[in-house]
Amino acid sequence: MRFVDEFRDAAVIGKTAEEIRRLADPARQYRFMEVCGGHTHAIYRFGLKDLLPPSIELVHGPGCPVCVLPMGRIDDGLAMTAEEGVTFTAFGDMMRVPGTRGSPLEYKARGADVRIVYSPADALRLAEKNPDRHVMFFAIGFETTAPSTALTLMRAKARGIRNFSVFCNHVTIIPGIRAILDSPDMRIDAFLGPGHVSTVIGCRPYEWIARNEGKPIVVSGFEPLDILQSVLMLLRQLGDGECKVENQYKRVVPWDGNRAALAAIAEVFELRNYFEWRGMGFISQSALRIREKYADWDAERRFSVPGIRVTDPKAAQCGEVLKGVLKPAQCKLFANECTPERPVGALMVSSEGSCAAYFNYEHRKTLTQIAVPA
Amino acid sequence: MCLAIPAKIIAFAPGEESRAMVDVVGVRRYIDTGLLADDPPRAGDWVLVHVGFAMSKVSEAEALDQIRILNALGEDDAARQEAEGYGDRAELESS
Numbered sequence: 001m002r003f004v005d006e007f008r009d010a011a012v013i014g015k016t017a018e019e020i021r022r023l024a025d026p027a028r029q030y031r032f033m034e035v036c037g038g039h040t041h042a043i044y045r046f047g048l049k050d051l052l053p054p055s056i057e058l059v060h061g062p063g064c065p066v067c068v069l070p071m072g073r074i075d076d077g078l079a080m081t082a083e084e085g086v087t088f089t090a091f092g093d094m095m096r097v098p099g100t101r102g103s104p105l106e107y108k109a110r111g112a113d114v115r116i117v118y119s120p121a122d123a124l125r126l127a128e129k130n131p132d133r134h135v136m137f138f139a140i141g142f143e144t145t146a147p148s149t150a151l152t153l154m155r156a157k158a159r160g161i162r163n164f165s166v167f168c169n170h171v172t173i174i175p176g177i178r179a180i181l182d183s184p185d186m187r188i189d190a191f192l193g194p195g196h197v198s199t200v201i202g203c204r205p206y207e208w209i210a211r212n213e214g215k216p217i218v219v220s221g222f223e224p225l226d227i228l229q230s231v232l233m234l235l236r237q238l239g240d241g242e243c244k245v246e247n248q249y250k251r252v253v254p255w256d257g258n259r260a261a262l263a264a265i266a267e268v269f270e271l272r273n274y275f276e277w278r279g280m281g282f283i284s285q286s287a288l289r290i291r292e293k294y295a296d297w298d299a300e301r302r303f304s305v306p307g308i309r310v311t312d313p314k315a316a317q318c319g320e321v322l323k324g325v326l327k328p329a330q331c332k333l334f335a336n337e338c339t340p341e342r343p344v345g346a347l348m349v350s351s352e353g354s355c356a357a358y359f360n361y362e363h364r365k366t367l368t369q370i371a372v373p374a
Numbered sequence: 375m376c377l378a379i380p381a382k383i384i385a386f387a388p389g390e391e392s393r394a395m396v397d398v399v400g401v402r403r404y405i406d407t408g409l410l411a412d413d414p415p416r417a418g419d420w421v422l423v424h425v426g427f428a429m430s431k432v433s434e435a436e437a438l439d440q441i442r443i444l445n446a447l448g449e450d451d452a453a454r455q456e457a458e459g460y461g462d463r464a465e466l467e468s469s
Contacts, residue, residue: 046446119406121406121426122426145424145425148425151408196424251432260409260410264408351449
């Protein structure tokens, strides 16, 4: 209960945790997957695990865009910096992600024009201000981020800005969840649905999880109370023998999503036949590519993309951790070769990656306890 | 990256109806409100911003809650840095 006390609703949190303990059947084991990396971060940061009875296990899902991006795509994107006059732009999260020959920041140190942008719109503005350069934006993210890239491309086309392109690595959440459910070594009882992805796609796309797979799912907010309430809602469904999609995050997530954002995605992108997810392999229809009518702004068409495939180091068990089969600390490299300072796998890079979250909040805590015996 | 940052809309850029000047955790910058075309926000409204785009309208109480959680998650500095555009802001917004 480390950070929870800071919240004015500490009393409500205590009551919710009590209700969870009352409802959870101690004779059974519950495995709930939080799909979104933002939830993973919040769960560790707030020490929510300590509030749950031992019968409830929170399993970390694949919802961290940096984490599921294969190293080959990073290499492909960075290969474009070798071309004369190209400026490589990406979000801050991408900058320390290792490629085969270094991270974007290391390329920058070696002289490549690499810049951090806060928004794809900033990358487009950079192109407008620097007509002698070609500005390439390395786009990543789930449906939360894809509409922003789409609208940026629509603006580039409308304004006739030709020295701008997007290297599209957007993925879609539903096929990722499907791949988890299809995985034979996976047993999940219910899901915490992603909050901000759902502001775009709404709650309907999850209905098959309840209907066909028989797993309850609750779309959840990010505050400690949100996450605990969502766990409680899942327990209630399981206790009552129900199975449906519920929306705990109603104050932000509309049931039908954001039509304008979905329209922007549909205007600019189409589904790829398949796309590789790091640690999970190729998943069909799980990613977006730029439509023909925006071909002039598609970095994959404008540049020769080597199409590099890089196998992760054998010892790294990112895939198992990503699917929730292993806990971060069960990976052989965890805290040895692989740390947030020198990450081997992407789960250790992003603050939303389960390994980095586990390292920063659980592992460091343990180290402190060992170093300073109470 | 997937956390949304609450921002209050100060004013819209003249001649660009979906470009709004907002206050994001104490930093002023422009965002794009084009993804809220179905229900456009007005000056004084609060929105949740993700990578420079308004994703949803929220109440002031909800926005203040979100600021609280950013602080508690230790992400308020990151949010501020992002909003400041890592030093490119002045260059981007000049003229």
